[in-house]
Amino acid sequence: MAPSYTPMMEQYREIKKQHPNELLFFRLGDFYEMFFEDAEVASRELEITLTSREAGLNVRVPMCGVPYHAVDNYIARLINKGFKIAICEQVEDPKQAKGIVRREVIKIVTPGTVLSETLLTDKGNNFLAVLYEEDATLSLAAADISTGECLWEVFTGAYRLATVCDYLFRLMPSELIITSRIEELSNLNDFIAQRIPHCVQTTIRVDDLNILAQLLRQHFGADELPASHSAEMASGYLLYYLHQTVKNDLSHINRLSQFNANEHLIIDASTLRNLEITRNMHDGGKKGTLLSVLDFTKTAMGGRLLKKWLEAPLLNPLHIDNRQSAIGELLDKPSIRHELQEALGEIYDFERIVTRIEIGSANARDLISLKASLSVLPQIKRCTQVTETKLLSGISQTLQTHTDIVTLIENAIVDNPPLSVREGAMIKPGYDLELDELRTMARNSKEWVQNLETQEREKTGIRSLKVGYNKVFGYYIEVTHANSGSVPPTYIRKQTLANAERYITPELKEFETKILGAQEKIVNLEYHLFTQIKDRVKAHIKEIQQTARSVAELDSIYSLAEAAGRYGYVKPQINTREIVIKDGRHPVVERLLLQEMFVPNDTVLNHKDNEVLIITGPNMAGKSTYMRQVALLVLMAQIGSFIPAREASICPVDRIFTRVGASDDLATGQSTFMVEMNEVAQIIKHATTKSLIILDEIGRGTSTFDGMSIARAVVEHIKDRIKAMTLFATHYHELTELAENSPVVKNYSVAVKERGNEVVFLRRIIPGGADKSYGIHVAQLAGLPKKIIERAHELLSELEEQHGVNRLDSPAPIAAATGTQSLFQSTLAEDLLALDIMTLTPLEALNLLYKLQNQAKQEVGQL
Structure with missing residues (x-):
């Protein structure tokens, strides 16, 4: 036999049928209640007590609830776990209801449609994104309803999904709506799971696509509509979903903009991540990023x-x-x-x-x-x-x-209003005459009550008589039992207490009706006035x-x-030919160095004689920092920022590509080497002669000869076909041979100074290639036991003898020590020549001399 539910529970079940994918917050009095499976889920996720409720004849159902005044905190916790919440409110005055009060879902809160301040990041957007694909065209539409931003873009070609993924990584949407069949959906899902794991995915379909076009034309001007039908459908679906969830007219979303890739430097997901431009690789936060510095x-x-x-x-x-x-x-x-x-x-x-x-x-x-x-x-x-x-x-x-809005609010709203708009006390005196009169009546009520109390004491002779009020019984006259014999016959008993009786009189009842009516009118009128003020602002x-x-x-x-x-940043000149940076510094690393000075470096990149720079040298010597530094300085220049350098002249690039570091993509079963090759493949596919490419240690994830072959083939392809400005760091010293046969390839290395078995990395990038990697020295610096280090030296000598390696005792950077010292001396000379000695105070001169001495010591390896 089917359960027989109460009318209220039947109402709940009917509304829940319409929202099977959301947790239904059902308003009952001062609480939002959840029942059945929703109650079990919410109880577990929110760690609140699961109880039960009689729901009909011999029927009890699971129940839990949260207070309405604290609901935002509970919603925030559920949204962060990926849930959607349907808010069901009373939409009928209980006093006028015939039978059960009518309830409706007034909004659906999803990760992409939240407006609560507790769920939003102050300096971050909260995007809802929509994807629609037809006829090999993939369109993206996105909106942040908290700010009113709304944009779209169209992607075509064989690599359209990869480009969409780059955009999604930049937007970091909290919710993604799939509205059609996506050809490479599994690849998209893999990317979302790995790079945007917090993003909730929803699939929706609309049978009549004309509804979407009509909705779009009602909302935006004809000149803002996308020319592409695919983009029009994506934007229409976006509006459709927002209307279904927010359930409002959304007039604040009043601009639809195309993100025109032709006007911007394109940064793919790997580069955005590798360079830690706005999110760090550790936890996705802001700390340690270029954004944190600027x-x-x-x-x-x-x-x-x-x-x-x-x-x-x-x-x-x-x-x-x-x-x-x-x-x-x-x-x-x-x-x-x-x-x-x-x-x-x-x-x-x-x-x-x-x-x-x-x-x-x-x-x-x-x-x-x-x-x-x-x-x-x-x-x-x-x-x-x-x-x-x-x-x-x-x-x-x-x-x-x-100024008109400032004046309106100044005249209307008190300086420190209450949090709730349903309790009054928010409209200033003098703003509305009717409200002032009602408030005067309410204020005078205290005086009237005091006068009544004095009057009744004199009339009855009961000195302990008092007039009081509570929310349950309203106004009353209280007399102790000892004085009950003196109570006039006109008093009507209302309540009996342990040591007193409470009464009401026709006069007091009339006053109560008048005063309580005034209080209710005050609250309702204040809310009405507040709504009027909001409407004037909305205009x-x-x-x-x-x-x-x-x-x-x-x-x-x-x-x-x-x-x-x-x-101390400088303005870079903008040119159309080359990248020239003198004494450039890494904007993030230099801010993290507390005990030492950041060593600056020069950079020259052009299509004439410095198109591909092969950079060799040991680990920990600063190759990766230097290459990231170049990419970040170019990026900073292209946002219009000044940069950390002595001087610079930079040509805008259309894309920056980076392949830096090593990381497994375990979620998709990809090894370090596979990730590396995927990223290199994307670079080869999309780079142009106007691009900047940063490649660090290509080919290390496989055998030596395989890796060397791949690295050389990649460099040759970039040099011969793409002709992009490229920084290529490698441990394969054999690649330095490329500079012998190409005028556009140049060898650079990290300056190193050896003193016996000790090695000092000077952090300077100098002309020429390195002839050894100093791997054993790095291992020693890392703290490997002395016996392991000694054994490694023995094995290295044996291997070099077996393979006929003629290893020089001194590396190329030190073989070119004269050039290194000359480089350093010229830097110091420039600093000294730039001084105006006659304007220095003795203390300034002493401090400067100390600084220059430390710089010299560091550059020759004495620090």
Whole structure:
């Protein structure tokens, strides 16, 4: 016999049928309750008590619940575990309901549609991405509903999925929607599992695709719609899913933009990861990244934009120059920079605040934060009005101050409103006449109660009589049992206590009705006025969003200027031919060195005589740091940033490729060598003559002769066919022979100084190749036992005799010691010649002499 459920439980079961893939939070009074399997799952995941509830005749079902006022914390924990939550609320006044109160799901919270501050990263986006494929065209659409950003892109060709994966790695979506058959779905799933494991995948289908096109045209202007049908479908699916989950008009998503790859330096997933540009390889966090060094932004909007700049640098030299000029102007005007720092520090994340206002989840504190943010805009506008460069003066001209909104909120909302908008106490006196009258009535009620108490004491002669109130029984007159004989017949008994009786009178009952009605009216009127204020702000959302974008751009420019000022960065010249860097430094590593000076290095790359640089030398000597350094300096130059160098002239590159380090891809069963070969294959497929390639130790994951053959073949292919500017580090010294037969290949090595059995790595990159790897010396530095080191030397001598190796006692860097010393001396000479001795104080001269001596000692290996 089927269970007979109560009407409330039948209502729950009917709603749950419509949301089988979500945990249903069912509002009952002050709690959200879950039943059946949902209760068991939530109890386990949230570690809360699982109970049961009578759900009908002889029927009990599992149940657990969370208080409504703390629901965001519980939702956050479930979202982080990949769950989706359907929020079911009462949508009918219980006083007017006939039978059970009507309930509906008002929103579905998914990883890609969250708006709670507890689930969002201040300086990071939270993207929802959609993929749609048809006719060998793969389209991506993505939106961050917390900021209103919405973009699309189309990918074609045999390698379209690999390019999509690169975009996804940059976006790091928390949710991915699959809307059609994806040809290489298994490869996509492997990539998501390995590189974006937190991303939740959902598959949806719409039978009538005309619905998607209609939805898209209703939401965006005709000039913003994608020309590609595939991209149109992806964008339509994106809007469809958002409407199904957020259940709002989404008017804050009012711009649909194409991410045009032709305007940006492309950074694939491997390079973004290997160079640790915005996320480190340890835990995916910000620490130890280029972003961590450059981020001095004061606003969340600026922090998000700076991250986008680093992940998508510019290609157009004019655009790069515009940013450089703006950064340079703020660098040269520290007083303006300081004033901007203070003003920007007062700004809240109002880009997300206006989203909450539009969606309907904002409270009065959000309006106060919005007012505080907009209030400093006149100061920012004054700062930028005295600037001269194109970007800064453009921001000044377009920046709106929104004084009408500031005045509205200032006049309407109290400075420290409560968290809830349903309890009143948030509208200022004087804003609304009716509200003021109701409040006056409520205030006078205390005086009226006091007068009534005095009056009744005199009339009855009962000195202990008092008039009180509680939420259960309302207003009452309390008389002790000892004085019950003096109670007038007009008193009506209401409640008996242990030592007293409580009464009501017609006069007190009339007063109670009036006062309680006034309190309810006050709360309802305040909420109504608050809604009106929000609607007036909503009418200006588009303009406020534009202001947020202007503030973000200004904040990002300020951040790069601040970094340049603090770290002594210089402006790189932009050319179209070559990369020339003098005394370049690694921007991240130099910040981590506390006890020693970072050794700078020069770089020359061009298509004439320095196209491919073969770099040899021992492990731990600095080859990888040097190559990463070159890539990062080029990238910094292409976002318009100043760079750590003495001087530089850099041509923009279309792509940066890196194959650095070794890592197994165990999730997909790939070895280190297979990962290495996959990454090299991608480089060979996509690199152009305008690219920058960084390759570190290709071929080490297989046998010596196999690895050497692969490494040489790769270099020859790049040299002969791709002709990209390339840094190639290797332990295969035989590759240095390539420089003998090609004018574009040059050999470089890391300077090393030997003193007996001791080796000192000088960290300088010098012309010429190394003739040995110093592997045993590195092992000794790592702490291997002395006996192992001695035995290794013996075995090495035997192997060299067997294979007829003629090993020089001194490595090439030391054989070229004269050249090395000359290089160092010329650096010191330049520093000395640049000094204005006549302006130095005695203390400055002493400090400088000490610094130069330490530099000389380090360069000759005495430190």
